[in-house]
Amino acid sequence: MAHFSYRGRSAAGKEVKGEIEANNLDLAVEALMRQGVIPLKVSAKKQASGLNVDVSSLLNRPIALEPLVIFCRQMYSLTKAGVPLLRAIRGLSQSTTHKLLAQTLDKVHYDLTNGRNFSSALRSHPRVFSELFVSMIAVGESTGRLEEALLQLANYFEQEMETRRRIKSAMRYPIFVLSAIFIALVVLNLKVIPQFSSMFSKFGMDLPLPTKILIGMSNFFVNYWYWMIASMIAFALGMRMWIGTTTGRERWDLWRLKVPIVGDIVNRAQLSRFSRSFSLMLKAGVPLNQSIQLSAEALGNRFLENRLIGMKTAIEAGSSMTVTASNSGVFTPLVQQMIAVGEETGQIDELLLEVADFYDREVDYDLKTLTARIEPILLAIVAGMVLLLALGIFLPMWDMLDIARGA
Structure with missing residues (x-):
């Protein structure tokens, strides 16, 4: 079994840190949830040897806001049109030009086919989907208003992009x-x-x-x-x-x-x-x-x-x-x-x-x-x-x- 280090919040709201054993990242997250810990960051524990290096994690930076905005807009249109979630995720994973997002959506599609819900599948990829993003999707799922949550996220990320663009322009x-x-x-x-x-x-x-x-x-x-x-x-x-x-x-x-x-x-x-x-x-x-x-x-x-x-x-x-x-x-x-x-x-x-x-x-x-x-x-x-x-x-x-x- 693999060792994972985690940082999260207990039911009382206190920050907790530690290690947990699980076969993969998804099972580690589920085990923490069963223990009453809301995971904020879960990552595989590095081995003592310096030879085991995840090269892809070094090359792939956290995703920018623009691909997320496009993803939210497309998912909003597809879910509003009544397209099944599995088909929508599969189609977006094949059409997106962002390599990290495409790989992530493929994994999310695999998790969905194995019975996991949408928010739980997204939570396994913190480099792409933040905790705020996942919480919004979870609420949208539970209330049956997933398309509204996606639209709100798209508007939020667009506003964030505009603010960053203005700051960069002024500092140039x-x-x-x-x-x-x-x-x-x-x-x-x-x-x-x-x-x-x-x-x-x-x-x-x-x-x-x-x-x-x-x-x-x-x-x-x-x-x-x-x-x-x-x-x-x-x-x-x-x-x-x-x-x-x-x-x-x-x-x-x-x-x-x-x-x-x-x-x-x-x-x-x-x-x-x-x-x-x-x-x-x-x-x-x-x-x-x-x-x-x-x-x-x-x-x-x-x-x-x-x-x-x-x-x-x-x-x-x-x-x-x-x-x-x-x-x-x-x-x-x-x-x-x-x-x-x-x-x-x-x-x-x-x-x-x-x-x-x-x-x-x-x-x-x-x-x-x-x-x-x-x-x-x-x-x-x-x-x-x-x-x-x-x-x-x-x-x-x-x-x-x-x-x-x-x-």
């Missing part, structure tokens, strides 16, 4: 400018400044401070460039290991939210995603505490996840959602008021959609003005470089001209 210009600055620094320090340095050294003159700074930087680049590359690689690996720890991950995610200018945009985008997924699950009939749990874990931000799961714990202890939202320190006062109104009127799912739209509008405005806010900083960096370069090169040249005239 700053990244391009910073990359150009970095390349210019490398070329100047390795090629340009050494030429002037050799010329100035022939005259044996006392160099001004800006020139000494430029020559010192250039000498460091020329003589220790390999140490710089090694240090950057070591730093990147060290950061990756630190972020892999529980404390490091939470502090890193908190820092991402505190970065000047950009951090506030990331924070609002994350809260928009949480509000929209939370509303989506409430509309589908997922229990409140489970909706908060799954929506928080779908954020990919450990700091916000812990704060939002704290809301779930407080609600289970008897507190109202309005009070827990206020105590979390995550939402703005206006959003807290909207949550309070939604809780009083029993339309919390509708008000959460309003909250998501509110955050989306703020993110959209911030992204439109992002370039204007970052440009002064970039101009100041470029101006500082040009000033230092001009002073470092022209000041000694002027001194050389004065010496030549005096001679």
Whole structure:
């Protein structure tokens, strides 16, 4: 039997980790469910030998949102038209151009033919179908409204794609400018400044401070460039290991939210995603505490996840959602008021959609003005470089001209 490591939630909502023996991944998931553990991640335990490497898992990255949107749209149309589930899955597995999705749908079709239900078959493939996705499908199956769940998921993923596209578009210009600055620094320090340095050294003159700074930087680049590359690689690996720890991950995610200018945009985008997924699950009939749990874990931000799961714990202890939202320190006062109104009127799912739209509008405005806010900083960096370069090169040249005239 194979050994599987797992991470999940107990019936009390606490995070549990451990190992379990089973013949395959599906049986491991079913065994955990029988034990009262909701599995969040189940993976085969690596052997001690480094020879057994799953090459396909290294080459196949987690699926992007676009194939999921297409899959949801197609499945919605097929189920609404009355096409049997097995035939729909088989047809989509043959027509999709995404290799990982096609392989996954083939396995899902095999599981369905062996008697497993749709959501259970999807849960065996966490790289493709998230826990939020599976929970929505499970609710749709149990209520007989699978096509509605698929349509809601398609709309949710489309909104998520649009938000990511806007953020990438807004960050393209700053990244391009910073990359150009970095390349210019490398070329100047390795090629340009050494030429002037050799010329100035022939005259044996006392160099001004800006020139000494430029020559010192250039000498460091020329003589220790390999140490710089090694240090950057070591730093990147060290950061990756630190972020892999529980404390490091939470502090890193908190820092991402505190970065000047950009951090506030990331924070609002994350809260928009949480509000929209939370509303989506409430509309589908997922229990409140489970909706908060799954929506928080779908954020990919450990700091916000812990704060939002704290809301779930407080609600289970008897507190109202309005009070827990206020105590979390995550939402703005206006959003807290909207949550309070939604809780009083029993339309919390509708008000959460309003909250998501509110955050989306703020993110959209911030992204439109992002370039204007970052440009002064970039101009100041470029101006500082040009000033230092001009002073470092022209000041000694002027001194050389004065010496030549005096001679």
